[in-house]
Amino acid sequence: MSAVGAGQLERVRVGVVAAPRKKPFPWNAAIVHALLIACIAVVTFPLYYAFVISTQDIQEVVQRPPRLIPSSHLLENYAEAWRKVHMGRMLMNSLVMAVAVAVGKIIISMLSAFAIVYFDFRGRILCFWMIFVTLMLPVPVRLMSTYEVVGTLGWLNTYQGLTIPLVASATATFLFRQFYLTIPNELAEAAQLDGAGPIRFLFQFLLPLSWANIAALFVVLFIFGWNQYLWPLLITNTEAMRTVVIGLEGLIPRSGTELPTWNLIMAGAMMALLPPVAIIIFMQRWFVKGLIESEK
Amino acid sequence: MQRTVFRSWWLPYVLVFPQMAVTVVFFFWPALKSLQLSLYRVSPFGDTMTFIGLENFTKLLADPEYYRSVANSLVFAAGVTVLAVAGALVLAALATQKIRGLAAYRTLLLWPYGIAPAVSGIIFLFIFHPTYGVLPYFLSFVTAYEFNWLLKGWVAMTLVIAATAWTHLGYNIAFYIAGLLAIPGAVMEAADVDGAGPVRRFRSIVFPLVSPITFYLVVLNMVFAFFESFGVIDAVTKGGPGDATTIMVYKLYKDGFIGLNLGSSGAQSVILMALVIGLTMLQFRFAEKKVTYR
Numbered sequence: 001m002s003a004v005g006a007g008q009l010e011r012v013r014v015g016v017v018a019a020p021r022k023k024p025f026p027w028n029a030a031i032v033h034a035l036l037i038a039c040i041a042v043v044t045f046p047l048y049y050a051f052v053i054s055t056q057d058i059q060e061v062v063q064r065p066p067r068l069i070p071s072s073h074l075l076e077n078y079a080e081a082w083r084k085v086h087m088g089r090m091l092m093n094s095l096v097m098a099v100a101v102a103v104g105k106i107i108i109s110m111l112s113a114f115a116i117v118y119f120d121f122r123g124r125i126l127c128f129w130m131i132f133v134t135l136m137l138p139v140p141v142r143l144m145s146t147y148e149v150v151g152t153l154g155w156l157n158t159y160q161g162l163t164i165p166l167v168a169s170a171t172a173t174f175l176f177r178q179f180y181l182t183i184p185n186e187l188a189e190a191a192q193l194d195g196a197g198p199i200r201f202l203f204q205f206l207l208p209l210s211w212a213n214i215a216a217l218f219v220v221l222f223i224f225g226w227n228q229y230l231w232p233l234l235i236t237n238t239e240a241m242r243t244v245v246i247g248l249e250g251l252i253p254r255s256g257t258e259l260p261t262w263n264l265i266m267a268g269a270m271m272a273l274l275p276p277v278a279i280i281i282f283m284q285r286w287f288v289k290g291l292i293e294s295e296k
Numbered sequence: 297m298q299r300t301v302f303r304s305w306w307l308p309y310v311l312v313f314p315q316m317a318v319t320v321v322f323f324f325w326p327a328l329k330s331l332q333l334s335l336y337r338v339s340p341f342g343d344t345m346t347f348i349g350l351e352n353f354t355k356l357l358a359d360p361e362y363y364r365s366v367a368n369s370l371v372f373a374a375g376v377t378v379l380a381v382a383g384a385l386v387l388a389a390l391a392t393q394k395i396r397g398l399a400a401y402r403t404l405l406l407w408p409y410g411i412a413p414a415v416s417g418i419i420f421l422f423i424f425h426p427t428y429g430v431l432p433y434f435l436s437f438v439t440a441y442e443f444n445w446l447l448k449g450w451v452a453m454t455l456v457i458a459a460t461a462w463t464h465l466g467y468n469i470a471f472y473i474a475g476l477l478a479i480p481g482a483v484m485e486a487a488d489v490d491g492a493g494p495v496r497r498f499r500s501i502v503f504p505l506v507s508p509i510t511f512y513l514v515v516l517n518m519v520f521a522f523f524e525s526f527g528v529i530d531a532v533t534k535g536g537p538g539d540a541t542t543i544m545v546y547k548l549y550k551d552g553f554i555g556l557n558l559g560s561s562g563a564q565s566v567i568l569m570a571l572v573i574g575l576t577m578l579q580f581r582f583a584e585k586k587v588t589y590r
Contacts, residue, residue: 028494032393039387040404046462047411049430050419066430108314115311118302127312130319136573137323138523140545141565144552145329146322165322168315188301198302227412229527230545234553245412249531252418262422269415276410280466284403291409291470 047273054078054266061263073263081267085251090244091271094226097162097243098275101225102218104167110210113176114202118188135170139231147234161235162243166228172217175293179213180206216290219283223276244272327569333562352563362564364539365547368453372543373521375457376464381513383461384468385506389498391469392476402473409466413459414527420459421532424451445533449540452533456541460528464520468513475509476502515579523572544568 053061055074060067081087115121116128139146146165155161183206191201232243242250251265280287334353337346356362391401408416423431426444435443445452479502487497526545529535535542535550542550548568552561 029393029395032390032395033397036387036390036401039390040401043387043405043408043462043465046416046419046423047408049423053422062428064433066428066433068430108318111311112315115308119304119308119311121305121308124308127316130324131315134319134323136569136576137327138572140523140526140548141569141572142323142326142330143548143565144558144561145326145333145565147553148329149321149326164318168318168323173315185301192301198304198307201302223410227410227414227527229412229414229530230549233530245414245527248415248418252421252531260428262425262428265418266422269418273411273415276412277407278410280407280410281403284406287406287409288470288474291467292474 050266050269053263054270056263058261058263062260077263077267078271081251081264081271084264085247085268086239086242087244087247087268087271089240090242090247091275093162093241094243094245094272095275096159097228097232098222098225100159100163101166101228102221104163105169105172105221106214106217108167109169109172110176110214113173113180114198114206116173117177117180118198118201131168131170131173134168139166143230143234150235155235157236157238157241162232162241163225166225166231169221172221175213175217176210179210183209212286212289213293215283216286216293218290219279219287220290222279226276244268248272327565330562330565330569333558334566336559336562338558348559352559353566356560356563356567361539361542362547365542365544368539368541369522369543369545371453372457372460372525372541373518375453376460376521376525377514377517379457379461380464380468380517381510384465384472384513385510387465388469388472388476389502392473402469405469406466408462409464409470411463412527413463413525414531416463417456417459417528417532420455420462421445424455445537447537449537452537452541456525456528456532459532460521460525464517468517471509471513472506475506479505512579515575519572519575519579522575523568 049068052068052070054077056067056071056077057073060071060073112127112131116124150156150161150165153161155164187205188201191205196204227245228243229245232241232246236242236246248265248268251261251268253260335347335349337348337351338344387405391398391405423429424443424445426432426442426446432443435441442448443451445455483501484497487501492500522543523545525543526549529541529543529546530549533541535546544564545568548561548564551557551564
């Protein structure tokens, strides 16, 4: 294929040299721009709409035809949503959960990958396969019994119950393993000659080399933790321990008699989605790297 | 290739201990427990257990409601996957053309990945809202049909599919952009010189070259739709109207956690486990070229 490609390339070059032409209007580029803008408008509309509703008062929300431009009640809606449902506490819980899950997964994966790559010990292969099998045991599959285990440990409504059962990570372990395997063996041998033990080697040599991977993983795992639903729903039943994604559902009016406070719900939705979306936008490079490498 | 540089009879065990402890306590033990529960009849408060063999399974497989949840899962997973994968391919193809402002366009396409399916569900719920939503309002000019997801099962299904596909888009786009950028420029230029237009080039060069990624994403999106979509269902439809959006995971939760039918939920866990094992195997077959695990 590459031989054909090179030959074709030659023809392109010759053609260009033989007949330099005036550049025509870039119709193709214009069409691509137009299509992209149209698609992005469609993809972005739900978020825009949620934002618009979060800035309106109740009359504007229910008015027909629907009002599709922002109004002036942004601050009071967000303050009201914040006050009404302990938004501060819920955002805090989500933050604790997301950071603890991400950091926990990274630490235990780093350690087990280090052991598997740099040591020869009985049960190494067994450990490797046990980690691999966790890929096939997502939460719903072991729902009731995991709940029972957490209950037995007395971890219901606690941060450790919320986070520790989620911190095993096959993908993060594989990612670190792949990365360690790319590091020349000579580095470890040199470190050893300098008298560095395994722990010093891990912290002074491997860790500094791993920051890019850690940052990428952190972005993806933070979003994973922040957006959890089923697990926090099971493990927490007090208001003080609710995460924001769960708490939001409680705002939805389920009977016809309740007032439709959709502006407050959308204000809550904006607050719940902003942290993970902001992380993607500000850490886009790491996000894409983390996604492609960790695949989950 | 294995390297063994450091020697210690105890350190490696200390290092793998945290991961192994979590794996055994929260993954293996509960999974075996589910397996066990599936073979027993358990009283609602869990105080008596009677071994009944495969009765939970035979009961489940004779229950039309279970087939309903299987069918719903298939419709849901297929809808999400087709929408999110096909949409992502088109968008990624546009976002890898040689034009200005690509970085901005890509950022604008990737961010939906950050939105929790449940939050996305709530936003779409309002867009679809029969009284206040913008979508039924504009549709009412075209047709008198009542697009009410509280009454019409297929509207509710469309709602949860749209909300879920929206959150999958960014993920799929990131994969496709990486795949499309890996296609050698010379190949495309050659096709260009041979007079192939953009559509022809896409069909005969780009599409075949990204087909491994496509298969991989199809499997991955199915896994997500089957196993990670509890939030959107619970936040929006609670499985209704009727049982129109009760997917397998939601039925497992309802029967086990609300109905306290532990035997049936154990059997459902085992069936889901078989499914996720199958899908994971499939996923690794297609991921083989990208990742090696040995």
